[in-house]
Amino acid sequence: MGHHRKALRTSAVGVVSATLIAGSTLGLAPGAQAATGIRFVDIVGDGGTVLKANVITPADADGTRRYPLLVLPTSWGLPQVQYLAQAQKLANSGYVVLSYNVRGFWQSGGEIEVAGPPDVADASKVIDWALANTPADARKVGMAGVSYGAGISLLAAAHDKRVKAVAALSGWADLVGSIYSERTQHVQASALLDGASLVTGRQSAELRQIFDDFYASNLDKEPELVAWGKKRSAVTYVDQLNKNDTAVMMANAWGDTIFSPNQYADFYEKLTGPKRLELRPGDHATAEITGLFGLPNDVWTDTGRWFDHYLKGADNGVDREQPVRLKSRSTDVYEGYPDWKSVGETRKKIALAGTSTIHTNVDSGADGGVVFLSSILDQVARIPPIASIPLLPRRWAAVWQSEKYASAQRVRGTAELHTTLTPTKESGTLVAYLYDVGPLGLGKLVRNAPYTFHGRTPGKPFDVDLELFSTAYDVPAGHRLALVVDTVDPLYIEHNPSGAQLTFSSPANDPSYVSIPLREQ
Incomplete structure (x- = not known):
């Protein structure tokens, strides 16, 4: 088993390296060309950790008005330019958009905390910085992200009531239920995350131990692993999200091999505020990927509509649509349902x-x-x-x-x-x-x-x-x-x-x- 795990991690590093290099080559050019008004900035996060970030303001910003703020934490292993194409589109439609590299990855300081308390505190520090240094409106703050950025966005919204709306794309609400469902380690998914963090970031000693205990199937460590995961799961703080009345949109893929749709659907049922759940064919983050290259994309279109309504007050009908929206793997047709319980009734x-x-x-x-x-x-x-x-x-x-x-x-x-x-x-x-x-x-x-x-x-x-x-x-x-x-x-x-x-x-x-x-x- 030990040789198997080592080989699996080694192969994962190779796959991730190739994927990241290809993604950077393909993804940076269109974003860099479009984002003419971008500023690259340093933001001091929790405990003095420096976070590398970029901010785009609307072209008509002249210092006389405030704009809704969107904060986009990066995905696991991806650089801060990940969202440039979408950030430019959102800025053009009237948002201040700030993307930042989460701690422990790429040029940002610190070590990888896996959406732990320092990551949640970082999000609030980023909001503080944006409100002090951009024409952002403190009453209209939203967060969005893909994968790791989605998980951090949900957790940050539970802990910071300034966040009025969230779009959590291909993320998790239950980390334990995602990669340790029914007490079974999802080893390929975990090895992929492990490999990506070794290539693009700095693992803390705690994270390395978590991975090693996870692979080793150490039952003595199971209570600690579960407690570690629950601390990093939005479902643990769902009462705080409901108290804040945060408008939560979640999107995921049926075949997501890292964060299964079940845990999102279960979490969706626990939310009492404005909410929307979208599920489509694909695997982890594949439904959103074309949007990161600036191409037409249903997930990002609905994300924009969500924020337009809940941050700008636009009467675009998103609040009157069936809130559960599914696309069958066998057709290209969307189906609407009033709630998750009505699906497959x-x-x-x-x-x-x-x-x-x-x-x-x-x-x-x-x-x-x-x-x-x-x-x-x-x-x-x-x-x-x-x-x-x-x-x-x-x-x-x-x-x-x-x-x-x-x-x-x-x-x-x-x-x-x-x-x-x-x-x-x-x-x-x-x-x-x-x-x-x-x-x-x-x-x-x-x-x-x-x-x-x-x-x-x-x-x-x-x-x-x-x-x-x-x-x-x-x-x-x-x-x-x-x-x-x-x-x-x-x-x-x-x-x-x-x-x-x-x-x-x-x-x-x-x-x-x-x-x-x-x-x-």
């Missing part, structure tokens, strides 16, 4: 009858794909990870299938697995996959999720309830749905002792099933 159960025993430690061939690459392929070409369901070896994979559907089934929301599991060891990991199976038995991945248990009594059955990652996918008429369960997936660290077996059963008094959320025709 109709449910059909597929019975998981009989008893199936599988051996662990071998990958059956059913996988969630590769971080970034698989969901991007699904976004661009509608080709998700594929497996031949009839050929999956039943020694290592349990398989159940529905009947053929006479009409198309529009899966919307979160599929839920309920089953009875009897292990032969006290720890274990399973991964559940929902497939769209065509006439030839070829299965296209609809969604998946991992589940890990510890401290169970060998031979004693217990209930497993698992939410698969949310999605919007149309199953064609004549196809079936299949649920596959195995124990190994390269996306996750598995906790199956050598030689372990897992038995799935369906007692008469507590039948096993997978519940499929559907949109009515």
